[in-house]
Amino acid sequence: MKPPPFTYHDPTTVEDAVALLAEKDNARLLAGGQSLMPMLNMRYVQPDDVIDINKIAELSGIESADGALRIGAMTRQREIEFSEAVTAACPIMHEAILQVGHRPTRNRGTLGGSLGHLDPSAELVSVAMAVDATIHVRGKNGSRDIAMADFPAGYMTPAIELDEMITGATFPSWPDGHGYAFIEFSRRHGDFAIVSAAALLVVDGAGKVERVSLTVGGVGPAPVRCTEAEALIAGQTGSEDLFREACETCRKIDALEDVHAGKDYRQHLAAVLSRRALVKALERTEAGHA
């Protein structure tokens, strides 16, 4: 028996789940299990109570309305992958999800699980950062919304209380004709990215960048927006030379270091992958096609 002993709960409503979270001191929420189950099997975590939220139907679903996608926390990554609404309203999320693990893990893994686990190189976390998503949480004192920029409190630590749970997230759409790209470098397909880059661009008829978003994952303790590069690109005419120069600023991000890659290498990848993502995004803009 690999997981440590715990008491198992399987509430069917958010209200009941939140009540359990408030009542139990050392509880963990079990969403898709693709991160918590390995941690339990290796006994990295030893909760007294496991609250399985797989039976809470109200937490699943994808809605497209008012220029945004609202996705429930327990929506499986598989559903996001095959959702036409996601491909239409947030094509960068579709591109990113194909790089999340493998089919058997996407069949179980969830949006809320990815957001809550907050791995520094998680693709869905990067997408949320790139489009300025809003995270919806509920606790015993009610519901609140958190801007994605404020969501990471530190390494793998979301800015939510212990008695709060993620119920979903809203991803604003970018305008029709925008360019996007999500690319990553990993040792094998489906592995955790060593570094990833997410780019979104809107250019006018003359090729001038009206709006830009650039996010790198796997470098900082959570995916970060490269605001300095964004400022250098906004208002300029989009080109590979411009992007190359602007992306040099991505080397300044204080980088993580682990067995897979050192600081210098991650900073190098941040600059290179950012530029490649921007170039690919530019090619995909309406103006880029013309």
Add this chain to the structure above:
Amino acid sequence: MPDRREITVTINGESYTREVETRLTLADFIRHECELTGTHLGCEHGVCGACTILLDGLSARSCLMLAVQADGHEILTVEGIAPNDDELHPLQQAFQDNHGLQCGFCTPGMLTTLLEFLADNPDPTEREVREAISGNLCRCTGYQGIVDAALDAAGRLRGATDA
């Protein structure tokens, strides 16, 4: 007191009712409680893919689920793939014919993963096959025989559907 529950899981068409500890993984349930040892456990943290089963028709790592989560659900393991005791499934036959296995440890996960993949994508490219099995580790074959088997099986299964 250990936290226990009675669960009923249908595996390969047969119903299994057992009282289990809630912390028991689905993989250990299948192997130890139901004595279906065809499902193999390599890493037990979701990386090697050997324990992949189909849960209500969709592939999943059985080491990353609790047995209680499968209560009321249907599971297909490697033992349930062949149509009967004397005949192999076309995918299994293709593995045999193309040297798609050597020690056989990864094979149950390869078969279940590919079974789902070929149902979704009946005419895949080699690259798509390689991507489909990128979450299944094999230390013997170098993957070439497995990729050949998958492509061969795709052809055989298409033939079976066309006929």
